[in-house]
Each structure stands twice: as structure tokens, then as C-alpha cells.
Amino acid sequence: MIRLATAFDMSEIMTLISKVVKVMNSQGSQQWHEGYPAEADYAKDIKRGELFVLEENGVVLGICTISKRGHEEYHLIKWTQPYSAFTIKRLAIDPEYRGKGLANQFFKYAGKLAEQSGIATLNTDTFWNNTNAQALFKRNGFHYIQSRQDPQTMNTLHYFEKKL
Incomplete structure (x- = not known):
């Protein structure tokens, strides 16, 4: 079941993030690390009503921020749909439960929320x-839009979009 996260979920969320960071780093991606994503990021998402958890039998197996706000550089990206979009941020699935389609459930849920809000x-x-x-993005119908190097971190990001 997917539901809005609450402050009471924070301990489980941060435990899950710790597991995910270890796996990502072992696979060669340093996108997430000990300092990011931080508890403060999720607290802000909860306050905005943008953080969702997927739980089964009272256990949080995944989290995802579904936001009406893109990241600060999104205005520089050449999206094919230049109007508003819902942005998927900080999607994480407990490594023990990967490969079971849980992330796909978040994409479907985000699509429903967007359509209910008139966002395509x-x-x-x-x-x-x-x-x-x-x-994962490509399997869920997202298309590559462009790459951009972040001038602060010098990391290259790939941007994806899905028309509903």
C-alpha cells in the first residue's frame, strides 16, 4: 500500500536509505552518500505532503518523493512538455525487496496523482x-531528454520525461 509518509516513519526511512546508499556505492554510483539524502530532505518532503511510503504488513519497503516542483536547474532542461510536471525524486526500495516491481508501483501512483491534478x-x-x-526509468516509459553537467559538483546528470 502506498500512503503519505509521516514523521513517525522517519526512523524506518533513514534505515532504508542507509541500506540503499551502501548498495548504490558498491555498484559504482556515488549519487547518494552519507550526507545525501539527509533526514532534513525527507522532513521537508513530509511537511510539503510530497513523500510517500510503500508498506506491507506495517513495514516500509520503499519511499518516493512526488513533487510539483522540479529541481532548481529544471528550467534549463529542454523538456518536450514545457508546462508543469510532477517530478519523481529520491525513489528508494529496500535492497532486500528489489526486483519485485515495487518501484513500478510508485511510477503508476505518481501517474495517477498527476492525472488527477490535470498534469500530463x-x-x-x-x-x-x-x-x-x-x-528502471526506461522500463516505466520514461524517455531520455538530455544530459547536463552540474557546475557545482561537475557530475553529469541525465534527465528523463514521461508523457501520460
């Missing part, structure tokens, strides 16, 4: 070397 597009991004995330 989802977008997201990931680091150039996070090939697992890129494959």
Missing part, C-alpha cells in the same frame, strides 16, 4: 553512471 507529464533525473535507475 512526469520527469526525473539521475547521475550518468546510475545505470540501474536509467534502466
